[in-house]
Amino acid sequence: MEPKRDVPTEFLKPYNPAESEPEIIALWDKSGYTNPDTMVRDGLTKPDAEAFSIVLPPPNVTGTLHMGHAAMLAVEDILVRYARMNGKRTLWVPGTDSAAIATQSKVEGEIYKKEKKTRYDLGRDELMKRIDAFVEESKNTIINQVRAMGASLDWSRYAYTMDEPRYHAVMTAFVRMYEAGLIYRGDRIVNWDPNLQTTVSDDEIEWKEETRPFYYLKYGPFVIGTARPETKFGDKYVVMHPDDERYKGYAHGQKLELEWINGPITATVIKDEAVDMEFGTGVMTITPWHDATDFDIAERHKLEKEQVIDDKGILLPIAGEFAGMHIKKARPAIVEKLKHKGLIDHIDETYVGRIATNSRGNGIIEPQIKKQWFIAVNKKVKFPYPPRPTSGRVEAGGTERTLKEWMREAVESGRVKITPERFEKIYYHWIDNLRDWCISRQIWFGHRIPVWYRGDPSRHGEAGAVEVHCSVEGPNDNTWERDPDTLDTWFSSGLWTFSTLGWPEETADLKTYHPTSVLETGYDILFFWVARMVLMSGFLLGDVPFRRVYLHGLVRDGQGRKMSKSLGNIIDPLDMIKKYGADATRLSLIIGAQPGNDLKLSEDRVRGYKHFANKLWNISRFVLENTTDVEMGELNDADRALFKEAQDLAVQASKNIDHFRLDLAADSIYHFVWDRFAAEIIEESKPIMKSDDASAKASRARLLYELLTLSLKLLHPFMPFVTEAIWQRLPQKDAKLLMVARWPVNG
RNA sequence: GCACCUUUAGCUCAGUUGGUUAGAGCGUUCGAUUCACAUUCGAAAGGCCUCAGGUUCGAAUCCUGAAAGGUGCACCA
Numbered sequence: 160m161e162p163k164r165d166v167p168t169e170f171l172k173p174y175n176p177a178e179s180e181p182e183i184i185a186l187w188d189k190s191g192y193t194n195p196d197t198m199v200r201d202g203l204t205k206p207d208a209e210a211f212s213i214v215l216p217p218p219n220v221t222g223t224l225h226m227g228h229a230a231m232l233a234v235e236d237i238l239v240r241y242a243r244m245n246g247k248r249t250l251w252v253p254g255t256d257s258a259a260i261a262t263q264s265k266v267e268g269e270i271y272k273k274e275k276k277t278r279y280d281l282g283r284d285e286l287m288k289r290i291d292a293f294v295e296e297s298k299n300t301i302i303n304q305v306r307a308m309g310a311s312l313d314w315s316r317y318a319y320t321m322d323e324p325r326y327h328a329v330m331t332a333f334v335r336m337y338e339a340g341l342i343y344r345g346d347r348i349v350n351w352d353p354n355l356q357t358t359v360s361d362d363e364i365e366w367k368e369e370t371r372p373f374y375y376l377k378y379g380p381f382v383i384g385t386a387r388p389e390t391k392f393g394d395k396y397v398v399m400h401p402d403d404e405r406y407k408g409y410a411h412g413q414k415l416e417l418e419w420i421n422g423p424i425t426a427t428v429i430k431d432e433a434v435d436m437e438f439g440t441g442v443m444t445i446t447p448w449h450d451a452t453d454f455d456i457a458e459r460h461k462l463e464k465e466q467v468i469d470d471k472g473i474l475l476p477i478a479g480e481f482a483g484m485h486i487k488k489a490r491p492a493i494v495e496k497l498k499h500k501g502l503i504d505h506i507d508e509t510y511v512g513r514i515a516t517n518s519r520g521n522g523i524i525e526p527q528i529k530k531q532w533f534i535a536v537n538k539k540v541k542f543p544y545p546p547r548p549t550s551g552r553v554e555a556g557g558t559e560r561t562l563k564e565w566m567r568e569a570v571e572s573g574r575v576k577i578t579p580e581r582f583e584k585i586y587y588h589w590i591d592n593l594r595d596w597c598i599s600r601q602i603w604f605g606h607r608i609p610v611w612y613r614g615d616p617s618r619h620g621e622a623g624a625v626e627v628h629c630s631v632e633g634p635n636d637n638t639w640e641r642d643p644d645t646l647d648t649w650f651s652s653g654l655w656t657f658s659t660l661g662w663p664e665e666t667a668d669l670k671t672y673h674p675t676s677v678l679e680t681g682y683d684i685l686f687f688w689v690a691r692m693v694l695m696s697g698f699l700l701g702d703v704p705f706r707r708v709y710l711h712g713l714v715r716d717g718q719g720r721k722m723s724k725s726l727g728n729i730i731d732p733l734d735m736i737k738k739y740g741a742d743a744t745r746l747s748l749i750i751g752a753q754p755g756n757d758l759k760l761s762e763d764r765v766r767g768y769k770h771f772a773n774k775l776w777n778i779s780r781f782v783l784e785n786t787t788d789v790e791m792g793e794l795n796d797a798d799r800a801l802f803k804e805a806q807d808l809a810v811q812a813s814k815n816i817d818h819f820r821l822d823l824a825a826d827s828i829y830h831f832v833w834d835r836f837a838a839e840i841i842e843e844s845k846p847i848m849k850s851d852d853a854s855a856k857a858s859r860a861r862l863l864y865e866l867l868t869l870s871l872k873l874l875h876p877f878m879p880f881v882t883e884a885i886w887q888r889l890p891q892k893d894a895k896l897l898m899v900a901r902w903p904v905n906g
Numbered sequence: 907g908c909a910c911c912u913u914u915a916g917c918u919c920a921g922u923u924g925g926u927u928a929g930a931g932c933g934u935u936c937g938a939u940u941c942a943c944a945u946u947c948g949a950a951a952g953g954c955c956u957c958a959g960g961u962u963c964g965a966a967u968c969c970u971g972a973a974a975g976g977u978g979c980a981c982c983a
Contacts, residue, residue, distance in 0.1 A: 170942085172944090173943075173944055173945090373983095383983080384982095384983065385983065386983080387983090398983090433981060433983095434982095434983085435981090435982055435983085437982085438982045438983070439982080439983075442983095443982095443983045444983085445983080446983090450981085450983075451981065452981035452982090452983070453981085453983075454981095455981070456981090512982090512983095513982090581910065581911075582910095584909075584910075585909085585910070585978065585979080588908095588909075588910095588978085588979065589978090589979075592979070592980075682977095682978095685978095717917080717918080718917095719918095719975095719976090750919090750920095750931090751918070751919055751920080751931090753919090753920095755911085756911080756912080757911095757912095757976090757977095758918095759917095759918060759919085760918095761917090761918075761932085763917095763918095763931095763932060763933090764918075764931080764932075766932095767931065767932065770943090770945090773943065773944090773945090774942095774943070774946090776942090776943080777942045777943040777945095777946090778942070778943085779942085780942050780943080781942035781943085782942085783942095784942070785942090814922090815922085818922085820922080822919095822920085823920075823922075826919095826920070826930080826931095829930095829931095830930075834930095837942085837943090837946095838946095838947075841942075842947085845941075845942095
């Protein structure tokens, strides 16, 4: 059949996303309409329109796009495009994250592979140069991959966690919190990673279960249990529950002489309620330097603490003949000696214990007491009041509360709402168990702590021993030495909603777009990040960082397994985009994904949605072929009823988007377009359009055209590429770009 | 140990405040098709809605309990 005049010939071929998508991206870029200022300038958004803002959870600057990113980008882009089409002053801020530990170990690894050099060989400055070069070289990869998803981010506001404005924000935040007494330095038990030679926060620890021998040792008249005999050398306190009838005969503080691993020692009886009477024999000895529980007990009773293992996992002189050995090697030798001395009561080989590992570096965590920087979460301080965008200094009239109380209050008061709601409970639970947050790290790549010392460096931090200076700019003479530690990456991430908007300057962006409207992220970083942002924003700005938290689930493979290299079940979003298009990839990540629930993704699903994009393409061809030469008239009653049906669907879909049920919204539009519009309305239109009934034809042509434009608008947030590509080929339309067309339902 | 989530067709999931014969996609089987469709359209088969109680005129939906799978948290040395 000859193509009709005026129908673009591209429609004769199937929709080709690989060809079309780069053109569409260029078209959007040229418009500049992802920048709300341009929208206002061109009169597409009213200057006083309600603001809608999201900051992108920054992907790792040296990483590549995975399905989790793709799902995140799809959800956020839908919300952003929907808001933009609804006339809101819409801003979506892009950024990338330095991923401190991950990036540093990656670069260190590569250097070692090529040059057999460690970071200590290179020195701090050289390593930083190498890392910066690596970051600069690799950052475009992730940025281009983000763009390929169709994400309508405002790149003019791009931020990187390690760039100059963010450095300034991080330093300012530290100084203000330090001045308020919320940041302190102290000797506390921390999670030490002997591999990476740094501390790790409580939340970064991943507990792994493992069956390993559990030793019952004779400790004088008691039998104590331990899975780690190599830590027991210095154990001179034996602890039991005060109510334990079995040990009524022993008094708190009582001294006992007994034979231990390396000879006779004096032990002291301690009664403490932390002991679980049900576990083992109900008696334990403590190792305060290398165990958090033991540390707490020691603190309560003011007991002595002694280091047994050094930073590299080597036993110290206290271990006697085992000193200098690595704990791994020492353990069997120690067990052998215990056996020899008859100190082993029995061994339980079926014990399932938990081992702490670093979720980022995979190393086994060794608790150590170290001088570190902490954020005091239980300390009452004055919060800025009333909230002011750039406030943060303690002001008269400020409300007194702790960071913990604030974090609870932010959600309890409804100022931050979490979707799905059940995560609010989990959030509270996390807060209630929160301990002071260790924010110093011994890696080099990161924002360095803005504290300088003068005096004997070996006595840093000790009262009176050195002078301490804390400021953004630092002291102006070189007699000072800067603290070598860097800040936990989540410290700077906690500022992200406002550091990206220019804080601590009092910028227009900050006033317009903060608090942000929605924070969208995976539920797996609720604590790492979401809670930290609430904390930071509360103290530094006196306000919440966002009004709504939307948590998406994890993307799993077709069988519900986590995607991993070792399973070989990774579905690469870039492959999917190449084969089926970004639109199909997006839909496959949205339909069937309820808030907070994991999504099972298979390639078949992506292929199915590619068919849908092609369906839409062909619907457009049919409609254009049947309307370009035909005069369009008013809708008759029957056609008006059909159009009403579509409008009702639009209202319903809008409601679903408002309630973050993007899955339902997308699904309902999909079915309307395919089953109702294409399969039924178009089918019944064929005889009408071939008939001689001019008025029926005029009405039907109008209906077809209206249904097409309506469908394109409704689908645009979900599948922006194909809808925009079709829109560009429409003869009549109410906006040059579909991206900035008006949403067909009034708020 | 405490808490949360999930359980509906072979597979992945809808089913929004309880209301006719419980739906879709993929898969399977059959049929049509130079008609907008690198296909599409039509049809069929396929379901003790995990189980046991309860509330109700009426339950996949609400309540109680159980089972299986999953996740989070916790100071079991």
